[in-house]
Amino acid sequence: MATPTLDTFQVIADPSRRRILHLLTKDSYNINSLAENFEMSRPAVSKHISILQTAGFITINEIGRERYCTLNQNGFIELRNWISYFDKFWTSKLKKLEATLNKKTKN
């Protein structure tokens, strides 16, 4: 099954995927042991894992026959970009307010 390409926030919007990430902050899991934490089928869990991997939130390492999931920083860096975006956004807007106010004063 093809893995849909989702943006960071769609990836995080799903409660099961958030739970997978929470579990991985505590320990590294193979896919079976992750699936044990969920009511849904193993293929369904696999699909979520695949989405998380595509979005850069987790890395899968094959160790022997097992596939272990660990957190990957890339996906999280994108979340941090949000704050940095609005930080710059407000700086530019406040500057623009200054220019607008000054223009008005001159008129």
Next chain:
Amino acid sequence: MQTVIKHQWIYEQSPNEVWEYLTQSELIALWLMPNNFKAVVGHEFDFRTNPIPSLGLSGIFYCKVLEIVPLKKLTYSWKGGPSNGITTLDTIVEWTLEQQENGTILNLKHSGFKDENYSILTGMTDGWQKNIQKMLKYLNKSNNGNTNS
């Protein structure tokens, strides 16, 4: 992890003038974004800009006036998401004005970047190092581990 944005600017104009530019729809539009703001507590309005796909934001920010203290303080909620009905950004914008001799100090506080998305991040700050260590341990155990990770 920083979860609040703060800015302070000093304007030559009086608080009265700055306040007008914070609370009159057509004046806000001159420096911020097109909007249908009204200075009424409980009023729901939106700001409209171009979509920001890299951040998963549709470009429409859904807001509600939460507090007004004339010439001193204005607070509104600031929500956004990838499309109508999905909120991924749920934040608060707070403006405070202080009169000073030759103008106005304007403080902006944009807070609330701490929803579920960010609690994952917070949990990670101490968890991250441990995970790297664990991963290295697994990789070392295995001869065919991917050392790029």
